[in-house]
Each structure stands twice: as structure tokens, then as C-alpha cells.
Amino acid sequence: MDHCNLMDEVRDINLSYLMLAQRMVREDQAMAVYRLGISQEIAQLIDRLSTAQLLKLASSPMMLTRFRFDDGAILGMLTHDSKERQLAHAHSAILLAGQPVEEIL
Numbered sequence: 001m002d003h004c005n006l007m008d009e010v011r012d013i014n015l016s017y018l019m020l021a022q023r024m025v026r027e028d029q030a031m032a033v034y035r036l037g038i039s040q041e042i043a044q045l046i047d048r049l050s051t052a053q054l055l056k057l058a059s060s061p062m063m064l065t066r067f068r069f070d071d072g073a074i075l076g077m078l079t080h081d082s083k084e085r086q087l088a089h090a091h092s093a094i095l096l097a098g099q100p101v102e103e104i105l
Helices: 003-027 029-036 040-048 051-058 072-079 085-097
Strands: none
Touching (some): 003 029, 003 051, 029 040
16 A cells, blocks of 8 residues: 555545544534543534634544553453453443543644
8 A cells, every 4th residue: 555545544534533523522522522532622622623624634644543542451342252242342431431531732
């Protein structure tokens, strides 16, 4: 995969993420803060972004998303098939909810 294609894909993912995040914030800000793992301040900034600003931000050469967890146990709970899948998802949601929100400035 060449560098130009890779950067196009990063831009597309960033734009999709930003559009989804903005829609989530506008529909239910408290839920969006929890699900996206962002602060209230970041949620308010996302809400106020114009289409032109979304496009400019999406064109950043870096991914705007990241995994919310560094713990392999959480990843394992979310990916391994088990009979207690709902319990594993609930447990991982509880663990993720306890993690501090990181502010991106």
C-alpha cells in the first residue's frame, strides 16, 4: 500500500469518526462523553465544529482515534467468544468507565 492511499484511508476514517462523534454529541452528550471517552469540553468543541472544520481536522496526518485501553485483559474480554459474552461486555464496560478521560488539546 503506498503512502498516498494510506493517508487517504486515515482521512476517511478520521472524517467518519468525527461525523459520528458529532452526531452522538448532538443526540445525547452525556452518553457520547461516556462512549467516546472524551471530556465535556471536547464534546462541546466537537458539537460546534463546522463542516469545513471537520474536513480540515479529518485531513490531519494522524489518526484521531485510538484504543481506549492498554490492558490486554480488556481486549481479551471483548474479542474472545464465550458463553458469558454479555457478562464479559458488561464487565469490560465497567472497567472502561472507571478509566480517566483524557483531554486532547
